[in-house]
Amino acid sequence: MTTATLSGACPECETDLTVPPVGPGETLSCPECLLTLRVEAVADGVLTLEAVEVQLRDWGQ
Numbered sequence: 715m716t717t718a719t720l721s722g723a724c725p726e727c728e729t730d731l732t733v734p735p736v737g738p739g740e741t742l743s744c745p746e747c748l749l750t751l752r753v754e755a756v757a758d759g760v761l762t763l764e765a766v767e768v769q770l771r772d773w774g775q
């Protein structure tokens with residue numbers, strides 16, 4: 715199970731993103747809307763991304 719890249723979708727503009735392997739807590743930029751996105755989780759090569767600009771704290775972490 716060698717995953718060369720991870721994929722995800724920008725929560726802001728829904729652009730499909732393909733990025734090098736990253737881990738939870740790391741950030742990357744959407745090439746489309748230039749928003750900074752933080753990796754919330756990685757599951758089976760698919761990223762869950764959260765926009766960093768708006769700091770939602772809906773789930774008391």
Ligand SMILES: [Zn+2]
Nearest residue numbers: 724727744747
């Ligand atoms: Zn975007």
